[in-house]
Amino acid sequence: MPSIAYFGPRGTFSEQAALVHAAPTDSLVPMDTVPRALAAVRAGDADLACVPVENSVEGAVSATMDALAVDDPLVAVAEVVLPVRFSVLVRPGVSAEDVRTVASHPHALAQVQGWLARHLPAATQTAATSTAGAAVGVGDGTWDAAITAPVAANHYPLDVLATDVADVDGAMTRFLVLRRPGALPERTGFDRTSLVMIASAERTGVLAELLTELALRGINLSRIESRPQKGRLGRYRFYLDFDGHVAEQRVGDALAALHRRCEHVRFLGSYPKAERASSASAAALGNSDQDYTQANRWVTAVRNGETG
């Protein structure tokens, strides 16, 4: 019965994401902050952590990324992608006309301004530390309505005034499920690999060279972000997500190249992609495992004087 730490209280988008990954018997443990959820796994107090890594509605992604790059390594075993769609919760019997105050995390409020203008134009907006914190405040009478993750309705004795609330269609938020290093998830053919690297020089063009190491092996980059290293002006960490599993020869070969050329590379996991979209064909590019095996065999033969 693994335990999964997430950014709480109960009813946040982080819990919603954890539920997508969890088995029915898993226990979900709310933590005060994202770094504390990671710390719980590092300390062995939880088996897994589910934390936001992209387009977070609540909780700062920059804090997550900084926390993944330092301290004991953690590796992702899964990703979860959720649509950014909110529910509006009120105390039982309260109707839209009764709502004088509406609360949520400031980032959630910012994403429903159009809906609020149309449906609750007279309501005063106030901030909560999380979307779920707003639901707690509605329950205790502090506010009349909360903008929350859909899962919050399962935890708090509140009515759902509206669901699927979003000003912009198609917005998504992304989470990683992380654990201490160990056996990797199986290669599925629909995998993503994440890492953080620090180039070994401030030389102009070094990032172009490092990305070329991936491109030459037919590896498709799906995300990149630079973050300055605190206290080291002009030195950056680069966070990369790309298609493929480290068990693939081309991915292992690319990681070895980055390791040779970087001051530091931290592997953040190879895990199935949420969308199950196929990676670009490796075979077509001379980058299949078989291509690597045959090519290495040929070089060995050349070295042994067996062929030209």
Add this chain to the structure above:
Amino acid sequence: MPSIAYFGPRGTFSEQAALVHAAPTDSLVPMDTVPRALAAVRAGDADLACVPVENSVEGAVSATMDALAVDDPLVAVAEVVLPVRFSVLVRPGVSAEDVRTVASHPHALAQVQGWLARHLPAATQTAATSTAGAAVGVGDGTWDAAITAPVAANHYPLDVLATDVADVDGAMTRFLVLRRPGALPERTGFDRTSLVMIASAERTGVLAELLTELALRGINLSRIESRPQKGRLGRYRFYLDFDGHVAEQRVGDALAALHRRCEHVRFLGSYPKAERASSASAAALGNSDQDYTQANRWVTAVRNGETG
């Protein structure tokens, strides 16, 4: 007397950044949200907008970046970098022992947990929509203490319980000052150029190629971030900051190359760097303006049959 729109209310980090840029006679205009500050400039209701673009303490950077990539173009004329250091404001006469509740934007609270544990361990923490919103709430008696930008002390009749509050030294937050397109800021030799681009293909390796266009011209990348385009799975916008001014031949030449190779490039400005650090020497790399002029003159001569 230009007007500068910023993410309000009065006393936010955005106002603090705007003040760094503003002349004494400029009028500063608080707006409800970052996108609204940009919209005010697009509509001509304000001359400039000062908005967070990196490591924001309050206001979502992702919303800023999305808003800069669409609608009428805006260009940056300056950047402002501020240390992430907070003040703690209380009503006059209130001491640390009297503080039962402390409020701020959730991201600001997250960055002072260590300080709060040491100095206000018994205080209940609550969220505000901005650091300045917390100061307003302290003024009206809702909370006892607010974690704010230093500038908030100028606006609200509150006492400063502590200043330079930060758990981690060296954290910075970055803002751009934007206006409608027009004459560019003068080239200073300490310039940065920002743009957003959409590659014209989902082809593997396209980003490595685009960054190589910069590297080949000796242009040093200072920031990169990919953001998915809403509703277009697998298509990304890339936000780049790099050293140099578009008035430089090598930078203009690189922008032309990106324009040739991209589906879309939007210029977001050439402006003096906040840190006034010199760009990597262009001359040493055969990339000075003089190198370009001489090389172009030589190609013209070759085409005219005047030399070999």
